[in-house]
Amino acid sequence: MDRRSFIQMLVAVAAAPAVADATAPPSGLRYLRPPGALAENDFLARCIRCGQCGEACPNRCISYFGLENGSASLDTPYIIPREQACILCMKCGVACPTGALERITREAEPILARVKMGMARVDTSLCLSFQGKTCGVCYRACPLPDVAIRVGRLEQPHVLEGCVGCGLCERSCIQIPQAIRIFPNRDGVA
Amino acid sequence: MSVSRAAPVYWARHLNKLRWASLSLVFAMLVLLPFLHVYQSYVAAHAYDLLQPGEKWLYDSMETLTSPFVSDPARQLDSVKGTTWSGTLFGLKLSDPLAVLGQVAAGLRIHWPFVVTALIPILVTAALGRVFCGWICPASFIYELNETLSGWLRKSGLTLGERQFDRRGKYLVLAAGFVLSVFSGSILYAAIYPPALVGRELYYVVAQAGFGSGAVFFLGTLLFDILVARRGFCRYLCAGGALYSLLGRYRAVRIQRDVATCNDCQKCDVVCEFGLTPMADGFGQECNNCTACIAVCPEDALRLRIAVHDIPFQGPGHQGHTWRHQQQAGQQEPPV
Numbered sequence A: 001m002d003r004r005s006f007i008q009m010l011v012a013v014a015a016a017p018a019v020a021d022a023t024a025p026p027s028g029l030r031y032l033r034p035p036g037a038l039a040e041n042d043f044l045a046r047c048i049r050c051g052q053c054g055e056a057c058p059n060r061c062i063s064y065f066g067l068e069n070g071s072a073s074l075d076t077p078y079i080i081p082r083e084q085a086c087i088l089c090m091k092c093g094v095a096c097p098t099g100a101l102e103r104i105t106r107e108a109e110p111i112l113a114r115v116k117m118g119m120a121r122v123d124t125s126l127c128l129s130f131q132g133k134t135c136g137v138c139y140r141a142c143p144l145p146d147v148a149i150r151v152g153r154l155e156q157p158h159v160l161e162g163c164v165g166c167g168l169c170e171r172s173c174i175q176i177p178q179a180i181r182i183f184p185n186r187d188g189v190a
Numbered sequence B: 001m002s003v004s005r006a007a008p009v010y011w012a013r014h015l016n017k018l019r020w021a022s023l024s025l026v027f028a029m030l031v032l033l034p035f036l037h038v039y040q041s042y043v044a045a046h047a048y049d050l051l052q053p054g055e056k057w058l059y060d061s062m063e064t065l066t067s068p069f070v071s072d073p074a075r076q077l078d079s080v081k082g083t084t085w086s087g088t089l090f091g092l093k094l095s096d097p098l099a100v101l102g103q104v105a106a107g108l109r110i111h112w113p114f115v116v117t118a119l120i121p122i123l124v125t126a127a128l129g130r131v132f133c134g135w136i137c138p139a140s141f142i143y144e145l146n147e148t149l150s151g152w153l154r155k156s157g158l159t160l161g162e163r164q165f166d167r168r169g170k171y172l173v174l175a176a177g178f179v180l181s182v183f184s185g186s187i188l189y190a191a192i193y194p195p196a197l198v199g200r201e202l203y204y205v206v207a208q209a210g211f212g213s214g215a216v217f218f219l220g221t222l223l224f225d226i227l228v229a230r231r232g233f234c235r236y237l238c239a240g241g242a243l244y245s246l247l248g249r250y251r252a253v254r255i256q257r258d259v260a261t262c263n264d265c266q267k268c269d270v271v272c273e274f275g276l277t278p279m280a281d282g283f284g285q286e287c288n289n290c291t292a293c294i295a296v297c298p299e300d301a302l303r304l305r306i307a308v309h310d311i312p313f314q315g316p317g318h319q320g321h322t323w324r325h326q327q328q329a330g331q332q333e334p335p336v
Helices: A003-023 A041-044 A052-056 A091-095 A108-112 A137-141 A170-173 B011-045 B053-066 B074-078 B095-105 B112-117 B119-128 B131-136 B139-153 B169-184 B196-209 B213-227 B234-237 B237-246 B267-271 B291-297 B321-334
Strands: A118-122 A150-151 A157-159 A182-183 B080-082 B086-089 B092-095 B253-257 B300-306
Touching: A041 A091, A041 B095, A052 B011, A052 B080, A052 B196, A118 A157, A118 B169, A118 B291, A137 A150, A137 A170, A137 B196, A170 A182, A170 B131, B011 B053, B011 B074, B011 B080, B011 B139, B011 B196, B011 B291, B053 B074, B074 B080, B092 B112, B092 B119, B095 B112, B095 B119, B095 B169, B112 B119, B119 B131, B119 B237, B131 B139, B131 B196, B131 B300, B139 B196, B139 B213, B139 B234, B169 B234, B169 B237, B196 B213, B237 B253, B267 B291, B291 B300
Parallel strands: none
Antiparallel strands: A118 A182, A150 A157, B080 B086, B086 B092, B253 B300
């Protein structure tokens, strides 16, 4: 192999991920970024894929993408709340060296003001309380009860504006499939 | 001559052993830290009774290992975290300069709190050269073992890759990675930089679902080293090596040959993992001060010195045949 073809090979190999990105369809995965994450594009530009947020997480809710969400998010952290939800301990933001996850103090006001991983939404056709079987598990699981979620008659849940999207309600929902889901917010910290 | 042989062994000859101790320690820590993280999560859950037998075994062994030093594992074990790509060492955040460069490329702006974490590695590299590659890099640890393995394979009669490429290839990878990071808005070095991959994949396999795509890439580089070019990835393709080479170009500590004691035995040229030629004073910015050449030199002719530049080629060693023949030929020449 002469130098020219070797260099051409290098460029081809190095360019492959970028080309793959341009052609990859957006994935339909419903995942959350860890709390304090910047807006998606800023997050991808900041995150160096060091894995320290996952190593800091005492609840082990942070996983890492392979190629299933496109090559741009390779090795970036995500949370699938139904598998393991965020307990809002805020240790990942402390561990993150890059500012891709912002440091947020572990107190109610800063968390309410700045964490916005997503927003819970209730599927009333699945929710047991809306079927007349009093449940209320999501309300009991919520770390911010009456701020993020309140219950009405028969413990029927109503999500409020204070929801930060930690996903503990979705994790704890006893219905299969779950009747309450977090819809991710990709616009980052407030 | 025989009197000088009795002199005490040059201290720098022991550095190569120290280097192996350092490489092994770093690699062992990268294996241990994910286990400690899992252990911490069990401690935080306060649910020892609910653990599976294997998980209990992990809990017990990690507790035995850390209990002499740590009373509150869920919190105190946070003081050492991460990998060589970016990590926390007793509260001090350290990052690879390549991570900083990649972030600058992807976002096209400088995030100072992160740049600061690479300051110590940059200063150390400026002073001591690319010591990261030889002394710390967890991928180097595997690549050197891999090179030993291919040495055995060669001895058993197999013909393996001996190709040589242009060393400047890695600067091209560094530049191409920067440009593509700018265009993709994503830090591409993280996917093609072996030490980052090794640390991450070890974490994935211990604490996450298993090896990721990086393991495949890394396996490819190992095969490249065996089948195509010896230590090929480090020599020709590693973007981080390229950056460290540039940072360490004017390092203050470098290996130099003492021409008066060199006997042209060529052991240094053979042992150099990077294919450099210490016997011809060929070090340059590629040398990572690994000191393997010092350790094999029978005459202690290779010395660690404080100097900002290499010595240009000094001719054959004065204890070797070539130089002696030249001297004799010079004496026999008739005066003009």
